[in-house]
Amino acid sequence: MQFSVVMPSRNRPALLRKAIESILAQDHDSFEVLVINDGSDGEAEAEYRAIGSDYGERVRVHDLEKTTRGHGQSYGINIGVELARGKYVTFLDDDDFWTDPYHLSRCQAVIERTDGAADAIYCNQRAIDPNGREVAPVWLDGLLDSPKVSARCIDESLPAYQVTVADLMQHPGFGHLNTSIVRRDLYLEIGGMDDNIRYECDRDFFLRTIDAARTIVHIPLFVSQHHIPDPARRDNMSTVVTDLQKALFQLYLLDKARLFARHPEIRRHGRENKAYALKKITESLADSGRHREAAAYAREALGAGFTMKWLAYTAWLEVLGLVSPSTREERT
Numbered sequence: 001m002q003f004s005v006v007m008p009s010r011n012r013p014a015l016l017r018k019a020i021e022s023i024l025a026q027d028h029d030s031f032e033v034l035v036i037n038d039g040s041d042g043e044a045e046a047e048y049r050a051i052g053s054d055y056g057e058r059v060r061v062h063d064l065e066k067t068t069r070g071h072g073q074s075y076g077i078n079i080g081v082e083l084a085r086g087k088y089v090t091f092l093d094d095d096d097f098w099t100d101p102y103h104l105s106r107c108q109a110v111i112e113r114t115d116g117a118a119d120a121i122y123c124n125q126r127a128i129d130p131n132g133r134e135v136a137p138v139w140l141d142g143l144l145d146s147p148k149v150s151a152r153c154i155d156e157s158l159p160a161y162q163v164t165v166a167d168l169m170q171h172p173g174f175g176h177l178n179t180s181i182v183r184r185d186l187y188l189e190i191g192g193m194d195d196n197i198r199y200e201c202d203r204d205f206f207l208r209t210i211d212a213a214r215t216i217v218h219i220p221l222f223v224s225q226h227h228i229p230d231p232a233r234r235d236n237m238s239t240v241v242t243d244l245q246k247a248l249f250q251l252y253l254l255d256k257a258r259l260f261a262r263h264p265e266i267r268r269h270g271r272e273n274k275a276y277a278l279k280k281i282t283e284s285l286a287d288s289g290r291h292r293e294a295a296a297y298a299r300e301a302l303g304a305g306f307t308m309k310w311l312a313y314t315a316w317l318e319v320l321g322l323v324s325p326s327t328r329e330e331r332t
Helices: 013-024 042-054 073-083 103-113 165-169 184-189 201-212 243-260 264-287 291-304 308-323 327-331
Strands: 003-009 031-037 059-063 088-091 120-128 153-155 160-163 180-183 216-227
Touching: 003 013, 003 073, 003 103, 013 031, 013 042, 031 042, 031 073, 042 059, 059 073, 073 088, 073 184, 088 103, 088 184, 103 120, 103 153, 103 160, 103 216, 165 201, 165 264, 180 184, 180 201, 184 201, 201 243, 201 264, 243 264, 264 291, 264 308, 291 308
Parallel strands: 003 031, 003 088, 031 059, 120 216
Antiparallel strands: 088 180, 120 180, 153 160, 160 216
């Protein structure tokens, strides 16, 4: 078995079927699909059982123990990779789908062209907002514009290019899970997904993967379609956490990159983006009237990325914190 496609899912059987069928449309034949059912209930539970029997041996459904909120995407993916039989693992969100039937065949060709040295392969995808409009640029689109990257062509017919950590860190995007193929041994070596993170866990995984990978390949083709979560819905990971929680998760993953990455480019990325995360936390606290806590984070953001404008804002928050009681004190 060459590829294992891991799909965490919860209470979305109709969308899941569409995603599975996009995988089964691949012209490559050495792959399996692992659906990790994260505690679906009611009618959905029966639908997941049906999925496990409708598609034959190529699609396996593994049920996690039920919890109130589910175990989360990262935990589900980690279980899936443990169960995987493929040499390489790849992923697909249950509300997205692959659009290129040659995706796995092309990645197999990359593995062969590199004599099996490829640790991670990243393609691209299109993003569609809740109104059906395409959002651009996204992910790794435009990475090939770098002369350094375009000069490292592995095979023009695929096309495929060897990239470095420096190349990837100079690009504002990252490799989404839908377009990522990672050697299973490497996945396990870095500890897989961090199940402490419920927002941007894919960015954290991307940074740790490229930090450990020896050979990274980019295929500048669109292979999947991603649907940006509708903020009005509460069944997407991106919408079940608050803006403040999102910023705290971002701060955590950036601190990990800053403190533990081997490559200086990733450590720099962590340092430079930490200021942004701290400012988002500051603004969320200030908007909720928690001026003293906001001032504390503002001071930390000032140390991470000094500007005169932010200095003035920090001073203003300090004054507000002195003249107004904190939210916590008001409650008591």
